[in-house]
Amino acid sequence: xxxxxxxxxxxxxxxxxxxxxxxxxxxxxxxxxxxxxxxxxxxxxxxxxxxxxxxxxxxxxxxxxxxxxxxxxxxxxxxxxxxxxxxxxxxx
Numbered sequence: 001x002x003x004x005x006x007x008x009x010x011x012x013x014x015x016x017x018x019x020x021x022x023x024x025x026x027x028x029x030x031x032x033x034x035x036x037x038x039x040x041x042x043x044x045x046x047x048x049x050x051x052x053x054x055x056x057x058x059x060x061x062x063x064x065x066x067x068x069x070x071x072x073x074x075x076x077x078x079x080x081x082x083x084x085x086x087x088x089x090x091x092x
């Protein structure tokens with residue numbers, strides 16, 4: 001399993017945003033992290049999430065801790081992942 005770290009792209013596995021991708025922007029402690037979609041890109045608002053409710057992917061962005069939504073969006077564009085992040089999850 002990839003490490004939970006700043007810049008790691010994840011998929012929400014619980015809550016109303018289940019199946020949507022997000023980016024970790026801060027790790028609070030061993031149980032919680034702050035993630036953002038950003039909302040304009042994936043629909044995931046900046047919020048604190050339980051680490052048991054996200055699954056880390058192999059992809060990682062080079063962002064600083066606490067990066068703004070604009071900085072995350074620019075980093076996604078630079079890495080060529082913006083289109084991949086905006087794809088809606090398949091209906092289950």
